[in-house]
Every structure is written in structure tokens, then in C-alpha cells.
Amino acid sequence: MPELPEVETITRQLDNVLSGKRIERVKVLREKSFSGDENELTGKKISKVWRKSKMIVFDFSNWDKKMMVHLKLTGQLVYLSGIHRVVGGHPTPDWVNDLPSNSTRVVFDFDDGSKLFFNDLRVFGWIKLLADSEWQIAKSKLPPDVVDREFTLEYFSKALLKSGRPIKLVLLDQSKFGGIGNIYANDALYLASIDPRRKARGLSEKEQKSLHKSIKQVIFLGIKYGGASVDKYVNAAGLGGKYQEHFLVYQRAGEKCKKGHIIKRIKIGGRGTFYCPECQK
DNA sequence: TGATATGTTATCTT
């Protein structure tokens, strides 16, 4: 379940290996995973790979379109050049197995023989081609990411005041600010000692400040940590190991929190939510 | 077999 830190990490790695590379051809194995005409990409040279929210954006030399990738729940990107691999996104055995696999949806061939695989087990993710003008319009409507400079405490507080929904749902609302997924929403609330069911509007100024800081903290830690799982020669033993090591509460129901209390699992808005009833009030 | 899980958005309700 790639979130902003994983997307940021794979984006950096891909920018390193793909910038300047020319696409020889694109094979779409699953119609739903690609919108636009993939043949337009033939011969185009990638100039930059970057991230906005949880989207990965590809810029090209002398071409006004952008290619956008969203990994959603189970998307992953695997770049293969000989035995060298750059992997990112949802961790599955495809990180180390031969490709294409049966979850491979799109394959990019580059002129130097290297390849990029877009795998996506559940097909929620997508790749699309957008004209630069369309992208500019779409981008102007997007809220700031939680790692952007515009995501200030003032901006955050204002957004919270508008909603009477549980704070956790507001954190996950991508139309308010981009980039917080379930893992980091749960962990940020734990760090800030706030019960996920609290009404967003009901947080004190002190709590708003603490939560704002906690969000940045967990995302930053995630980015730092996500860097460890890619761009190296991977083997089966290395797969998945570090992915869950430092979750504070996420997916740890029944286990002890940092202070020794039992972490509980509940549902908020139909989604799994983890918190410590002792530490979070 | 059927419930569950999952991020995001489209689409209803209120």
C-alpha cells in the first residue's frame, strides 16, 4: 500500500535511472490500467520524473504531454537493466521474481534494452497521458501536500475547523491536503495522543499544533525509512523485512504500544483504524 | 461461499 514516502522514494530512484532514456515501445497488457494512446510514447525521451501528492509524473523532452502514474493500493514499478533493479510500491514477490508476471499491466521498453514494469494486482492504479494544459488545470485544483511549504499550521487548522467528521477521516481526505494514507494517519494520531474518533472541529489549538507536527514527523520518518528498500540488488530474504518495522500502531492490534498498553482496532468510515485507548484521548 | 480489506473518487443525501 504505497503512501507518499514510498512514492517519493521510488520517484527519486526512477528519476535517477530514467532521465534521458528514450522509450522504444509500450505494451499495455490491461486496458483499464492505461488511458490515452500508448503509441504516442514511442520515441519520446524522458526528461524528469517527479511526484505530486501520491502521483508520479513523467516529463518528456520536446513534448507537451505528461505521463502520470498512481499506484493506489497494489501498484508497483520495477525497473530492470540487466541484473540491476529499482523497485518501489506495493511489496510482493514480483520485486524479485522474473517479469512480466500475471499482475504486470504495462511494460515500457527503452532503447538501451532496459525495461520498466507497472504491476498492479488489484488494478485500482492507473497510468494516463495528459496534455500539459490539462495537467496545469488539474494541478491548480490540487491542495498542498503535507510536505509542501504551503501546508502550514494555519492552513491545517482552517481545514480542520470546516469539518465535524472524525479527525482521522479528515486526515485521509485528499481534497484537503495531499499525501496522508491510512498508515500515517493512524501513526500521526498516536504520536499526537489524539483519539481518531474525535471531531476535527473539536481539537484544541495545542492539539492542532501537535498533530500538524506529528504528520510531518511520520511522513519524514517514512521517507527516510522508505529509502532503505529500493535501488539495490534485492533477494528474497530482503523482501518485506523493513516495511512494517516501525509502525507505531498501524496493523498492530493486540500488541503493545510504546508505553505498554494494548493497541485496539476499530472501524472509522468503514476503514480499519488502530489506536491506543490509553494514550489517545 | 461470503465477508473483509484497501485509496480514491463518483455519486447520492441531507
Added chain:
DNA sequence: CAAGATAACATATC
């Protein structure tokens, strides 16, 4: 119109 609630997508796993 806005905020909130809910369905929808696909599929593996329990």
C-alpha cells in the same frame, strides 16, 4: 452549493 455518507472499482485471503 457544501458536507457527509456510501457505493464502486478488483481480487487475494481468511
